[in-house]
Structure formats: structure tokens, C-alpha cells
Amino acid sequence: MTRYFSSDFTVGILGGGQLGKMLLYDTRKFDIRTIVLDPSPEAPCRIACDHFFQGDLMDFNTVLEFGRKADVVTFEIEGVNVEALEQLEKEGKKVYPSSATLKKIQDKSVQKSFFESHGIPTAPFKKYQSKKALLDAIEKGEIQLPFVWKSATGGYDGRGVAVVRSKETVNELSEGTCIAEELIPFKNELAVIVARNPSGDYKTYPVVEMEFHPEANQVEYVICPARVEASVAEKARKIAEKVSEAYQHVGLLAVEMFQTKDDEILVNEVAPRPHNSGHYSIEAAYTNQFEQHLRAILDLPLGNTESKAGGVMVNLVGAEGYTGNVIYEQISEIMEMKGVTPHIYGKKVTRPFRKMGHVTIINEDLGEARKIAEKVKNLIKVTGSEKINP
Amino acid sequence: MTRYFSSDFTVGILGGGQLGKMLLYDTRKFDIRTIVLDPSPEAPCRIACDHFFQGDLMDFNTVLEFGRKADVVTFEIEGVNVEALEQLEKEGKKVYPSSATLKKIQDKSVQKSFFESHGIPTAPFKKYQSKKALLDAIEKGEIQLPFVWKSATGGYDGRGVAVVRSKETVNELSEGTCIAEELIPFKNELAVIVARNPSGDYKTYPVVEMEFHPEANQVEYVICPARVEASVAEKARKIAEKVSEAYQHVGLLAVEMFQTKDDEILVNEVAPRPHNSGHYSIEAAYTNQFEQHLRAILDLPLGNTESKAGGVMVNLVGAEGYTGNVIYEQISEIMEMKGVTPHIYGKKVTRPFRKMGHVTIINEDLGEARKIAEKVKNLIKVTGSEKINP
Structure with a gap:
């Protein structure tokens, strides 16, 4: 040993x-x-x-x-x-995760093909080698507007993803291999983190619900457990486990999903690592996702993934119009609220929409946590020493 | 700000x-x-x-x-x-805490006099400048055997404290100023941590119960909340608040107390810092004691001191008969148990009874946590690369 x-x-x-x-x-x-x-x-x-x-x-x-x-x-x-x-x-x-796992995830077009070939439900998509090929496909009527464009590589924190509603928008996109995905109207975005160790043991965290910022395409609230019907949560959990089994990953796998209007679950994308949707677990879970990742990659027994209390996570992103040395305005005020813990990532310089930290709100009553989260979000502001044009 | x-x-x-x-x-x-x-x-x-x-x-x-x-x-x-x-x-x-607070605590004879002069209930004691003075007092019948000897300074982790049952034992004690305290038969050892910030706001953690190792005089289990009657817990909390007010400290103050056979509360000693009896709070409390200490000394709003679940803490001390590079035997096995988190302090060399880490066991059901804690204690062993005579 x-x-x-x-x-x-x-x-x-x-x-x-x-x-x-x-x-x-x-x-x-x-x-x-x-x-x-x-x-x-x-x-x-x-x-x-x-x-x-x-x-x-x-x-x-x-x-x-x-x-x-x-x-x-x-x-x-x-x-x-x-x-x-x-x-x-x-x-x-x-x-851990292995190069084989990463290769099946790093390129989003490969990731989508992997879903298809393993019978994992996902939104229909097509792959294109260049912007020109994408434009040609639109001309030919091969893709219908609007659609979701995703860069095959380099996407992170809302970069490399866009909803294309007109042909003109395509010019603003970055060059390179991409996929065009059918725009699925959905009720909820859900996520499940699965931990798996080299011995093949796995454990699944509760289903969480994600609310996105409409402009920045970054998660605004993560709510655990998701406020969905038990049957929907169960379906999401089962699909996440199927994805985990398909990858045979070691470590964490975060599975992001859509709950469609018909309560279908479609896998959006996966990340083979600790994930923004699991930050709530630091305060809420018996075993937080980071400890769990360590347990997994060291082949130690996986810890209990259940929650001790309801949790809501608010991302702290740089406010528009500011850069320079970061200032956390009203942070003392939010720390006065019940069950509020700020996490400051330690980036000295802010930029609009840059992820600078997050705040977790823990409460026995999830509804109460959600209310406090909204107050937190409305109060705290991440500004900087320099003003810039938004 | x-x-x-x-x-x-x-x-x-x-x-x-x-x-x-x-x-x-x-x-x-x-x-x-x-x-x-x-x-x-x-x-x-x-x-x-x-x-x-x-x-x-x-x-x-x-x-x-x-x-x-x-x-x-x-x-x-x-x-x-x-x-x-x-x-x-x-x-x-x-x-923070101030030099004035520390001066009233650093020397145990001063600490005890402070309790007396502030009407804080504590075991009767006498102060002696040397071992000789202590022996003379025993000869004269000024102190009755058995009694509790405490070195005025330098006591820590069971050092500087001894129960004196015979005159001969005195020779084994270290030289210097000391106190002789009446040996009080007690039902329970309790502790309460009070946080106070420069604005004068304070918050009290729940009363915890401590079980000591009979030989090493080190805490073996800390149980939160203490399994005592509500009236006893309330009394302990009130006394801790009185102690906190008397010191006007900034930061944490851990107040250790005895619950006597007659359900009286006597203050044993205090520590103006995060405390072993508060380690459970890392996993169990809404705001752990370390974050709370920071909030207090920075004059930030104090956080919620309530618990999310029942918690039991087991100290990991070096086993007798070992020194050299530390080995945590059966640590993987304890990590398999529900709600178990080991904390390893990072001391590379073990020694008998040296505090090497602790394990927290969290469970909705405190009784269940206590059962698991006993299994943890019986299973894990802190040994080392060298065997020595116990």
C-alpha cells in the first residue's frame, strides 16, 4: 500500500x-x-x-x-x-484522468461523436473544419438558424460558445474547427458530478441546477439539490452514470445536461475535473469534490456525496466597465448574512466577466438559501482600480 | 473600509x-x-x-x-x-488578541486569579513559587492530597499538568511557579468557544463534550453537541459568555469547563485562539472556528456558529513505542467509513502522544457518529519508522 x-x-x-x-x-x-x-x-x-x-x-x-x-x-x-x-x-x-479520457473530451467534436457512438442522448450536431465550411452549410440550408456554435477546442467559461441567429454573426466567430448544434429549448440546465477510482468504484453527487447569466454565458447560480421532480433527477443521475461508465475515467467527471420541455435529458458537455457546478460541495457535502478527486486518483475509498444542507453557489465575476486591481465591494455586508461564505480566487486583476471567486450560501431550507443568494448577488460587486468602457 | x-x-x-x-x-x-x-x-x-x-x-x-x-x-x-x-x-x-488579554492567560496562576476576581466559578487553588514551597505546604497540611498540580507557564497538550496523589510524586514535577488546585470529581469536561470582534459583537459555539485519554491527559473525543441536559448546556454557555466579557478579547476564546457531580459548572482554563475542541467545526459548523477567528480579528461580521450535522473529533496522537517518519496505518480503511475526514498536520516525525492529526466524523445522527468514531479510534494507528521502548 x-x-x-x-x-x-x-x-x-x-x-x-x-x-x-x-x-x-x-x-x-x-x-x-x-x-x-x-x-x-x-x-x-x-x-x-x-x-x-x-x-x-x-x-x-x-x-x-x-x-x-x-x-x-x-x-x-x-x-x-x-x-x-x-x-x-x-x-x-x-x-488520472488518463490521456485516453482527455482525448475523448478535449475536442468538442470528438466529445459529441463519443456521445453518439455510446448511445448517450445529446442534441443533434454537425462538424465543420472552418468558418467557410460553416457558411457554405448555412447557404445550402444544411443548418437551420438559429443554432449553437461551439469551437472544437479552447472553449472555457463561455468562450468558444455562441448562439448564431443570423449569417452575419458567423463573421464574429473565431476561425477553426467547430460544431453547429441544434438549439434545444430547455426548462433547466442540470449537472451531475461522478467520481470514479482506478478500482472501478464510483459515486454520484446529487443533481444540481444551473442558472446562466444571459449575456456572459457563465453560470450565475448553482442550486443543490436541483428543484426538479424526483423522476427527472433520477433520469439525469442515471444518464450521468452511463456517461461515466462509457469514459471509464479516473477522477471526477462533471456531466452538464439539458432538461428539455418534454423532460428528456440531453447531455451538453462533460469536464474531467472538479467543476464550477460542484463548488457548493465545499460547504454542503460530506465529501467535497476536491477531496473526492484526490480520493479517486489515489485509489482511496470514495467519500459520501450527500449534502449536509441545501446549497446555492453564486459566481463572482468581474463587473463590466472595470479592470485593474480587484475590489470586492460590499463583501463585508454579504458576510453578515446567514450561511454565507465567500471564496476569493486570488486573481489580482479583474476584467469584465472574469471569474474572480464564488460565494456559497448554505441553509437547511433551500428556498431560504436561494433568497439569500439573490441578495448576495445584488449586493456584492467586483470592480477594479481602473474604469474602462463597457 | x-x-x-x-x-x-x-x-x-x-x-x-x-x-x-x-x-x-x-x-x-x-x-x-x-x-x-x-x-x-x-x-x-x-x-x-x-x-x-x-x-x-x-x-x-x-x-x-x-x-x-x-x-x-x-x-x-x-x-x-x-x-x-x-x-x-x-x-x-x-x-488580536491583545497583549493585555494574553497577559491575563499566559500564566495559569494569573488566569486563575482573574477568574476569582471576576466572579467566574473555578476550583479553589493556591499558588506556590517553587517545588520547595509546594512541599512545605503539603507538610503543613495547607494542601490536601490528592490535588491537581499545574505549572504556571509552559503547559500545553497535557504537559505541565499532573494529579499529585503522594508527596513523592512532587519530585517528578518540573521546577518553577505552580498552582495546586483542588481535585474536583466531575461528570463531564465541556468546552465553549466564544468569538468576539473589535466592535464588541460576539457569538458562541455550541457546548462540546471532551473525553480525555486517561494516561496522556490529551483529548480523545470531542463531541458536538455535548450530550448533557439543555439546562447544563445553557449554564455552560452563559458562563463562557461571562468569561468572554470579562476578558474583552478580540478573536476566539476557548473556555474549558467541568460539570461537577452536582451539575455546577467550574471553569478549568481558557485559550485565546482556535482550539482542539473546535476542530469538529471545519466539517460540522456553518462557519468553522478558523474562519471565525479571521472574521473576528478583521472586524468582519461574525458567522453562524450553528452545526449542519452532529460531529465527533478524534485526535490522532503518536502511538507509544514509535518514533521516526510517521506512518498512518489503516488510514484508507477509516476513509471508507461514512462521514470520515482525516486531517494530517504535516509533522514528519512521530513521538508517543504527539498530536499528529485528527479525524472528524460527521453524521446527522450524533450517536451514529460516536459509534463510527470509536471504530476509527480502534483501527487507525500512528506509528513510525523506528521502534523505541515504551
């Missing part, structure tokens, strides 16, 4: 953003040695890991050399050099 | 042990800049603070120079140079 606690055993984390930072709370709790690689010297993970390395996550040699210093390699962002992960695996290194 | 979050505002923490380490989870969560001073280069706080300084906590100049680098100074251990804190206060630095 490998000794992970207070030993030389080292977890290597690719990516040093807020997900890595929150993962480090739990490596510290277990006193597990960590190294982190990130291109930014100001990365939120800079402190709390044992050694921080600055370097390009997409560079083969940088990732390879970094990975060789660790006993198990994981990532907190999908944008990493997957060939380097493959090489590490060939050298006998444990990489 | 001072900006604490993602700013240059700096919290200086004297002491880099496990209490500081757990406090750093919350400074990271709020992205508050921290510096830590500790004599050991292997201190658990070495990472996760912004800057770690190695130095003597009892040295006037070391503490003064360190404190000057911070905007607010706090401590996680009472054994710090209090004159340096006074000097820092004279220079206009915020020190």
Missing part, C-alpha cells in the same frame, strides 16, 4: 487556477506533497503547493519534464499537452 | 503549528496575505503562507521585527513574547 500522507509521494497538478487552488486545500489537509505547473507567475496555486513551476501547459517537453517529477499526474484544465501525458503513461506514470 | 481580500493587507501569525496551518486554509479561501513566524523550519505552516520566517517566538526583537511587517498580528500559541506585542501596540499595530 502506497503511503500518501506526510510522505514523498507527489501529486503533479497541471494548471494553477482556482480549481487547483481549491484542490490544494485538500492536499494540505491530507499533507500530500504537490507540484503545480502553470504559465502565469501570478497563478492562484503559486502558494500552498510544495513546488510551483512556471511553464506552458501545451508544450510537450515542459509537461513531460514536469510529469516525471510526480508520482501521479492530474490536471485542473483540459488545455494541456495530451501527447506528453501519453508519453508519461508509456513510461509507467499514473495519469 | 480596509480591503483585506486580494490586497497587500497582511495578517502576521505567531506560531506555525497545526492551528496556524488550518487558519491558513481560510486566509487562502479569502486570499488574505499572510506571514508566519515559527522556530522550526519544518513547521506545518511552512507552505500556504505568503512568507515564512524562522525565529524564536519568545525573543523580543524577533517578534517585534516580524510584527512590524504585518497589519494585524495574531497568534496560534500562547508562548510568545508578550512585551514585543505590547511594543507593537504602542507603535499603533493591531494585535
Whole structure:
């Protein structure tokens, strides 16, 4: 049995953003040695890991050399050099989630095809190699307006996704391989996080409900448990488990889904890592998603995924019209409210819609938590030292 | 309004042990800049603070120079140079808890006199300047055997406290000022943590129950809420609030108490910092004690002290007969049990009875949590790479 606690055993984390930072709370709790690689010297993970390395996550040699210093390699962002992960695996290194899992997820067109070939319900889509090919398809009537455009790679936090309502909009999109997905009218966006360890054990978190900001395409509230009928929740959970089984991933898999007007569940996309939709679990769950990810990749027993109380999570994004040194206005006022815990990611500079933190609201009564969440959202404002034109 | 979050505002923490380490989870969560001073280069706080300084906590100049680098100074251990804190206060630095509070607590004979002069119920005691004076008092029949001996200074984790049942035992005690306290037969040891901020707001955590290891004089289980009658809990809470008001402290004050056979409450001792009896709060409380300490010393609104679920905490102490590199035997097995979270303090070397970590067991049903806690305690063993004679 490998000794992970207070030993030389080292977890290597690719990516040093807020997900890595929150993962480090739990490596510290277990006193597990960590190294982190990130291109930014100001990365939120800079402190709390044992050694921080600055370097390009997409560079083969940088990732390879970094990975060789660790006993198990994981990532907190999908944008990493997957060939380097493959090489590490060939050298006998444990990489969780594996390069094979990541390859089936990194490219959204591959991800969608994977859903189709595994009988996982998802919105109909077509793949295009360029903007020109996309425009041609619209001309030919191959795709109907409006549709959802998704860049095959590089999408994150609302970037790389757009609803196309007119041909002209296409010009504003970025170049490259993309998919055009049927725009499905839906009642709710739901998400389920599934944890799986190398022994094949898995555990599923409760179904959560996501409310998106209409403009920024970023999650505004995450509500756990989702306020949907038990039968819908059960269906969502079952589908998430099916997705998890199809990927045979190790670590967390966050499955985002739509509940259609007919209460069908369609899988939107997946992420093989701790996820924004699971942040509520830090305060609400018996085992938070970050500890669970560690348990999973270290082949430790998975923890209880149930909630101790109802939870609502509010993302703190940079307000429009500001940049420069971040200022959290009215943060003291929100901390006065019952069950409110702010999480500040440690990014020094704000930008419009940049994810700067989140706030969790915990309450025995979920309805009460939701009410407080709205007050929180209306009160706190993430501004900066410089005003810019919105 | 001072900006604490993602700013240059700096919290200086004297002491880099496990209490500081757990406090750093919350400074990271709020992205508050921290510096830590500790004599050991292997201190658990070495990472996760912004800057770690190695130095003597009892040295006037070391503490003064360190404190000057911070905007607010706090401590996680009472054994710090209090004159340096006074000097820092004279220079206009915020020190929370204040040097005045610490001076009334650091010396146990002063602490006991403070209880008496403020009408706080406590066991009768007498103060002696030396072992010889203590022996003379026994000879003269001024103290009755058995009694509780407490060193005036330096007591921690069961050191500096002994039950004296025969005159001969006195020779084994350490030299110096001490108190001899009447041995009170009690039903329960209880504790209450009170948080107070500079504005004078205060909040009280639920009453917890402590079970001590009979030999090591260290807490074995902490149970929250205490399984005592509501009237007893209410009395304990009220007395803790009275103690808190008497000290006018800023930050946390842990009040340890005895429930006598007649359901009287006597204050045993106090600690002006996060406390072992509050570790359960990390998983169980809406606001854990470390976040609360930060809220208090930064004059932020105090958080909700209620529990989300029943909690039991088991201390992990080094097993007798072992030293060397620590090994956590059967840790994987305890992690399989429901609601179990181990906390590993990050001390690389174990010693008999050394506090190496703790385990929290959370359950809706407190009785169930207590049962699991006993299984945890019987299963996990903190051994080391070297065997020594017990």
C-alpha cells in the first residue's frame, strides 16, 4: 500500500487556477506533497503547493519534464499537452484522468461523436473544419438558424460558445474547427458530478441546477439539490452514470445536461475535473469534490456525496466597465448574512466577466438559501482600480 | 473600509503549528496575505503562507521585527513574547488578541486569579513559587492530597499538568511557579468557544463534550453537541459568555469547563485562539472556528456558529513505542467509513502522544457518529519508522 500522507509521494497538478487552488486545500489537509505547473507567475496555486513551476501547459517537453517529477499526474484544465501525458503513461506514470479520457473530451467534436457512438442522448450536431465550411452549410440550408456554435477546442467559461441567429454573426466567430448544434429549448440546465477510482468504484453527487447569466454565458447560480421532480433527477443521475461508465475515467467527471420541455435529458458537455457546478460541495457535502478527486486518483475509498444542507453557489465575476486591481465591494455586508461564505480566487486583476471567486450560501431550507443568494448577488460587486468602457 | 481580500493587507501569525496551518486554509479561501513566524523550519505552516520566517517566538526583537511587517498580528500559541506585542501596540499595530488579554492567560496562576476576581466559578487553588514551597505546604497540611498540580507557564497538550496523589510524586514535577488546585470529581469536561470582534459583537459555539485519554491527559473525543441536559448546556454557555466579557478579547476564546457531580459548572482554563475542541467545526459548523477567528480579528461580521450535522473529533496522537517518519496505518480503511475526514498536520516525525492529526466524523445522527468514531479510534494507528521502548 502506497503511503500518501506526510510522505514523498507527489501529486503533479497541471494548471494553477482556482480549481487547483481549491484542490490544494485538500492536499494540505491530507499533507500530500504537490507540484503545480502553470504559465502565469501570478497563478492562484503559486502558494500552498510544495513546488510551483512556471511553464506552458501545451508544450510537450515542459509537461513531460514536469510529469516525471510526480508520482501521479492530474490536471485542473483540459488545455494541456495530451501527447506528453501519453508519453508519461508509456513510461509507467499514473495519469488520472488518463490521456485516453482527455482525448475523448478535449475536442468538442470528438466529445459529441463519443456521445453518439455510446448511445448517450445529446442534441443533434454537425462538424465543420472552418468558418467557410460553416457558411457554405448555412447557404445550402444544411443548418437551420438559429443554432449553437461551439469551437472544437479552447472553449472555457463561455468562450468558444455562441448562439448564431443570423449569417452575419458567423463573421464574429473565431476561425477553426467547430460544431453547429441544434438549439434545444430547455426548462433547466442540470449537472451531475461522478467520481470514479482506478478500482472501478464510483459515486454520484446529487443533481444540481444551473442558472446562466444571459449575456456572459457563465453560470450565475448553482442550486443543490436541483428543484426538479424526483423522476427527472433520477433520469439525469442515471444518464450521468452511463456517461461515466462509457469514459471509464479516473477522477471526477462533471456531466452538464439539458432538461428539455418534454423532460428528456440531453447531455451538453462533460469536464474531467472538479467543476464550477460542484463548488457548493465545499460547504454542503460530506465529501467535497476536491477531496473526492484526490480520493479517486489515489485509489482511496470514495467519500459520501450527500449534502449536509441545501446549497446555492453564486459566481463572482468581474463587473463590466472595470479592470485593474480587484475590489470586492460590499463583501463585508454579504458576510453578515446567514450561511454565507465567500471564496476569493486570488486573481489580482479583474476584467469584465472574469471569474474572480464564488460565494456559497448554505441553509437547511433551500428556498431560504436561494433568497439569500439573490441578495448576495445584488449586493456584492467586483470592480477594479481602473474604469474602462463597457 | 480596509480591503483585506486580494490586497497587500497582511495578517502576521505567531506560531506555525497545526492551528496556524488550518487558519491558513481560510486566509487562502479569502486570499488574505499572510506571514508566519515559527522556530522550526519544518513547521506545518511552512507552505500556504505568503512568507515564512524562522525565529524564536519568545525573543523580543524577533517578534517585534516580524510584527512590524504585518497589519494585524495574531497568534496560534500562547508562548510568545508578550512585551514585543505590547511594543507593537504602542507603535499603533493591531494585535488580536491583545497583549493585555494574553497577559491575563499566559500564566495559569494569573488566569486563575482573574477568574476569582471576576466572579467566574473555578476550583479553589493556591499558588506556590517553587517545588520547595509546594512541599512545605503539603507538610503543613495547607494542601490536601490528592490535588491537581499545574505549572504556571509552559503547559500545553497535557504537559505541565499532573494529579499529585503522594508527596513523592512532587519530585517528578518540573521546577518553577505552580498552582495546586483542588481535585474536583466531575461528570463531564465541556468546552465553549466564544468569538468576539473589535466592535464588541460576539457569538458562541455550541457546548462540546471532551473525553480525555486517561494516561496522556490529551483529548480523545470531542463531541458536538455535548450530550448533557439543555439546562447544563445553557449554564455552560452563559458562563463562557461571562468569561468572554470579562476578558474583552478580540478573536476566539476557548473556555474549558467541568460539570461537577452536582451539575455546577467550574471553569478549568481558557485559550485565546482556535482550539482542539473546535476542530469538529471545519466539517460540522456553518462557519468553522478558523474562519471565525479571521472574521473576528478583521472586524468582519461574525458567522453562524450553528452545526449542519452532529460531529465527533478524534485526535490522532503518536502511538507509544514509535518514533521516526510517521506512518498512518489503516488510514484508507477509516476513509471508507461514512462521514470520515482525516486531517494530517504535516509533522514528519512521530513521538508517543504527539498530536499528529485528527479525524472528524460527521453524521446527522450524533450517536451514529460516536459509534463510527470509536471504530476509527480502534483501527487507525500512528506509528513510525523506528521502534523505541515504551
